Amino acid sequence: MIIIGERINSSRKRIAEAITARDADFIRNEAIAQVNAGAHYIDVNAGSFFGEEAGHLTWLIDAVQGITDQPLCIDSPDPKVIESVLLLVRSVPMINSISLEPHRLEGILPLVAEHKAKVIGLCQTAESMAETAEDKVKMAGRLVERVTASGIALDDLYIDPLVYPLATNTDSAMATLEAIESIMQQFPGVHTTCGLTNISYGLPNRRLVNRTFLVAAIARGLDSAIIDPTDKMLYGALKATLMIVGKDDFCMEYITAFREGRLE
Secondary structure (H helix, E strand, C coil): CEEEECCCECCCHHHHHHHHHCCHHHHHHHHHHHHHCCCCEEEEECCCCCCCHHHHHHHHHHHHHCCCCCCEEEECCCHHHHHHHHCCCCCCCEEEEECCCHHHHHHHHHHHHHHCCEEEEECECCCCECCCHHHHHHHHHHHHHHHHHCCCCHHHEEEECCCCCCCCCCCHHHHHHHHHHHHHHHCCCCEECCEHHHHHCCCCCHHHHHHHHHHHHHHHCCCEEEECCCCHHHHHHHHHHHHHCCCCHHHHHHHHHHHCCCCC
């Protein structure tokens, strides 16, 4: 299960303040906390700074790489911003993200191929974002076609079927779960991921909703998630579910996480 740590995102007020103040120690502490909690990739996002994103993202990358060698997930929809920072990245990165929008496909896919990066593909076009399970699977198929036609291995593609807040779309969770299962069955070798916390937006006790959905999604085949790994109850639910569905040989990952004090 690939964990992408979501905490260094400029949509969070405290992160935006640290970026503006060039508070490298705060950013580095956020990165290390996520690495220590089990993150495989550290997402870095400066998208809230319109017109200044590239400069701020460059600073974020330097700050995080100053404290850890963990791979980065470069988070921007702008091909030019992504291109401007890729040469700074020391380890093979993940790019977040492409969609079926022509400017993102045409601008980002060549960068993915050139740098042999991993890439997240969103189930959306210029006209719509997939809502039904059927639409999610159809768009996933189109992403698979475009990505593999560009010479990128299916193993490097992480499809995000897009989950929407239950508070405004009560069918979103089930549509996404059904799509995850179908995508993993129809396109062997591809990965699925999701921005988990979208599911609980606008609801009380969001963490309960998040971890309940994560358990259900892993049971359907989800093999990556964009989450806060420092949430011990969420991380514990993840490890327990992987064990239950047979993806933790002899329960060793669960036992190790328990001994290291990562579970709650």
